[in-house]
Amino acid sequence: MTHTFLQREKRGFRENFIYLLMLLPVLLYFFIFHYLPMTGLILAFKKYNHTGGIFGSPWVGFDNFRFLFISGTIARVTFNTVLYNLVFLITCQFLAVVIAIILNELKSKIIKKGVHSLMFLPYFVSFVVVGAIVYNFFNFEYGMVNTMLRALGKEPVNVYGIPIAWWFIMPFLNIWKWAGYTSVIYLAGVTGIDEQLYEAARIDGATIWQRIRVITIPALKPLIITIILFQLGSILKGQFELFYNVIGNNGQLYNATDVIDTYVFRMLVHNFDIGMGAAAGLYQSLFGLFLILTANYFIKKYQKDYAFF
Amino acid sequence: MKRSIKKILSFTFLCTFFLFLSVLFFCCGNKESGKKDELKKVSLTMWLVGDSVPDYDEMLAELNKIMERDLNATLKVNFTSWTDWKTKLRLVISSGEQVDLVHMAPWSIYDEQAKLGAFYALEELAPQYAPKTWASYSEEVLKQAQVNDHVYMLPFRYTDPEGNGFLYRLDLAKKYGLSKIESIDDLEKYMKVVKEKEGIIPYNAGGFDNQVMSESFAMWMKTWPDSADENLVVGQMNYIKVFQNDPEHPFVLYEHESFKQALQYARRFYTNGYWSKNVLANNTDSREAFLNGTSAITNLNPINANEEYRRLKAKNPDWELDWWSPYQNLSHPPKSPANNNGMSIPISSKNPGRVLMLLEKLHQDQAYADLTTFGIRGKHWDLDGNGEIILPEGVTADTTGFPWDRPCPWGWREEKFYRSGPTKLKSTWPVVRDWIQYIYDNGADKMFADFKFDKVPVEAEMAAIDSVKTQYLDPLIWGMVDPGKGYQELIDKMYQAGLQKVKDEFDRQWNAYSGNR
Numbered sequence: 001m002t003h004t005f006l007q008r009e010k011r012g013f014r015e016n017f018i019y020l021l022m023l024l025p026v027l028l029y030f031f032i033f034h035y036l037p038m039t040g041l042i043l044a045f046k047k048y049n050h051t052g053g054i055f056g057s058p059w060v061g062f063d064n065f066r067f068l069f070i071s072g073t074i075a076r077v078t079f080n081t082v083l084y085n086l087v088f089l090i091t092c093q094f095l096a097v098v099i100a101i102i103l104n105e106l107k108s109k110i111i112k113k114g115v116h117s118l119m120f121l122p123y124f125v126s127f128v129v130v131g132a133i134v135y136n137f138f139n140f141e142y143g144m145v146n147t148m149l150r151a152l153g154k155e156p157v158n159v160y161g162i163p164i165a166w167w168f169i170m171p172f173l174n175i176w177k178w179a180g181y182t183s184v185i186y187l188a189g190v191t192g193i194d195e196q197l198y199e200a201a202r203i204d205g206a207t208i209w210q211r212i213r214v215i216t217i218p219a220l221k222p223l224i225i226t227i228i229l230f231q232l233g234s235i236l237k238g239q240f241e242l243f244y245n246v247i248g249n250n251g252q253l254y255n256a257t258d259v260i261d262t263y264v265f266r267m268l269v270h271n272f273d274i275g276m277g278a279a280a281g282l283y284q285s286l287f288g289l290f291l292i293l294t295a296n297y298f299i300k301k302y303q304k305d306y307a308f309f
Numbered sequence: 310m311k312r313s314i315k316k317i318l319s320f321t322f323l324c325t326f327f328l329f330l331s332v333l334f335f336c337c338g339n340k341e342s343g344k345k346d347e348l349k350k351v352s353l354t355m356w357l358v359g360d361s362v363p364d365y366d367e368m369l370a371e372l373n374k375i376m377e378r379d380l381n382a383t384l385k386v387n388f389t390s391w392t393d394w395k396t397k398l399r400l401v402i403s404s405g406e407q408v409d410l411v412h413m414a415p416w417s418i419y420d421e422q423a424k425l426g427a428f429y430a431l432e433e434l435a436p437q438y439a440p441k442t443w444a445s446y447s448e449e450v451l452k453q454a455q456v457n458d459h460v461y462m463l464p465f466r467y468t469d470p471e472g473n474g475f476l477y478r479l480d481l482a483k484k485y486g487l488s489k490i491e492s493i494d495d496l497e498k499y500m501k502v503v504k505e506k507e508g509i510i511p512y513n514a515g516g517f518d519n520q521v522m523s524e525s526f527a528m529w530m531k532t533w534p535d536s537a538d539e540n541l542v543v544g545q546m547n548y549i550k551v552f553q554n555d556p557e558h559p560f561v562l563y564e565h566e567s568f569k570q571a572l573q574y575a576r577r578f579y580t581n582g583y584w585s586k587n588v589l590a591n592n593t594d595s596r597e598a599f600l601n602g603t604s605a606i607t608n609l610n611p612i613n614a615n616e617e618y619r620r621l622k623a624k625n626p627d628w629e630l631d632w633w634s635p636y637q638n639l640s641h642p643p644k645s646p647a648n649n650n651g652m653s654i655p656i657s658s659k660n661p662g663r664v665l666m667l668l669e670k671l672h673q674d675q676a677y678a679d680l681t682t683f684g685i686r687g688k689h690w691d692l693d694g695n696g697e698i699i700l701p702e703g704v705t706a707d708t709t710g711f712p713w714d715r716p717c718p719w720g721w722r723e724e725k726f727y728r729s730g731p732t733k734l735k736s737t738w739p740v741v742r743d744w745i746q747y748i749y750d751n752g753a754d755k756m757f758a759d760f761k762f763d764k765v766p767v768e769a770e771m772a773a774i775d776s777v778k779t780q781y782l783d784p785l786i787w788g789m790v791d792p793g794k795g796y797q798e799l800i801d802k803m804y805q806a807g808l809q810k811v812k813d814e815f816d817r818q819w820n821a822y823s824g825n826r
Contacts, residue, residue, distance in 0.1 A: 050656055067773055158587075
């Protein structure tokens, strides 16, 4: 049994040698940048010191996870993270599809390109700059919003003191930054749809809405589901820059805007405990894995063809 | 199809396995320890905190010339800048890249990193390679620098004045009929007229101000006891304190009466607009705002106050400046720890011996001290007829390429070489000189600097409390939240995060320590 298995392997290896060779760089990449760093996860169960290093430091069991659960903050922070990312995901994908369809329906090439470039531009603006812009907008004393309000004879508003306002500002900033970028993928999808379908529909007297509803949306569905699935996996990560740069040290806003990344970053910047950092990272990854498995499970149940595995 | 997947999988597995082996092999390579070297040529790397100065490289070239002659070594210097400097230091130390020398202090991350075993212990190495300097420390000083019974730093030999104060414009105060600021109430009056008459934010705080506010506001109250206080847990968590006249009762700063009183002041200052409503989102220090005339106060330590005074004298000669330190009201203001600055050798260094030889030079050779502290003679400094340090002709304090004492030479400062020492220099701002002299004459030495709190049993709780601090304490101390409601919330959250456990653990260690004294 083993003998034949080995023989088969050997033959297969020789036959597909070139293909395997082509696969090598990707494997190497994944190994070095995605699998090797996982060794560091053992630090989540260790008390790191410089003399012992990663492998020689003493084991401490689950002690490093204690700080996450001790004050109950992690529940709120996880809730915030999931909720924000869901809102980000839905609003951003929805708008991206809308943008892609509208751009596709536009006749003038110049307007199409112009609008698209303008929407794409925010993608290149770093969140550090966004944070500064937001500050200059909402600064109580000299900010643009309040200067305008004062000029109109109204009372100035302290936006940094109203946590609820940020439930809307954050998704808005996220859309501003990402919608144009994401729409490129959908635009490619839309352009890929067979032109004949539209022609036939037009001859049958379909209105523009009907065409979009019956042809464009169904054709984009696999793409939308795949992208959403990809995004779900990172629902517990991502957007650190957005929250960190825009909210910064504003403790008042934390109940409304603290996400796992910023919370963990803050705790570890103050304490710099490598073990606790690893523990938080592990928690985050496991939660993300759980989410993606759940999502995949449901998709498999209802739309078998689109599931990952 | 199935078969080829299997093939790919097994191939992947093999690759992974071999790579893993090779990585293990490289990772577990041999580590060299510091043995006595025969002075072959080495290049050393040093990390200092804060910002560099424009002409630093020019100075370094000079320094490397004499270092090559004396020690057959060259030096490379990196600066952390003040943004996220503690994080950067930690990364530099733990990344494993070779670092030979790093600035350390109790207000930096010395205790924490020393506990983690980040540095060479110096009791045996230093007498061998830096004998003069080592012999110059008193037992008391070395005791203060000890962590886990070892000395991991070579402290400077100087006494830093402790405590921040407020630099403000006396000319503005006089303009509106006020006199010198001598208490928090005077400060409030000053801020009030500035706000009303000058139309600027009186204390335009941000950035660095946020870091010091929560620890210092309570001390500005008149109810703060007239006794030197000491932080018993240094590092990020410096809210457990004790007064020297009452060592039996360490306390948590946030539960002290003066702290509660400070919150009332803070709320008033905030509501009246004495600082920005968005102070926590502002990243510009009041120091910079003060220089630019957009703040009427800045919170500085006396050495920095003196430096700003010199710069402003050159920039705005018509401003009359004054400085008020809340510590001035104490009959025995606290002195800084004897190891308030120093240099440590990370274990990633391959040449601890040579590094110590360099430190010996920096401590004992005036040429080394002059270069690193004041720059190049004739270009950045010179001596007048009385042997006092002056700026060369044509150089002014606000345009020099090497502001004295700025690029972190503090770790090897020696009283005997410190030409610009505020008590020595005639051109020192008298306000600061008098204050420092007062501290030297009346200041109280640290009594409990050798108490090192072992954080390990309550690490999780402390991390949780720290996060409560940013979320609830900062808005409260800047008056953004009504203390009537916010204060109880802060205390509740702190106990929820485990403050009681930290206090119990602290009391246990403190009692053991007091019993042994």
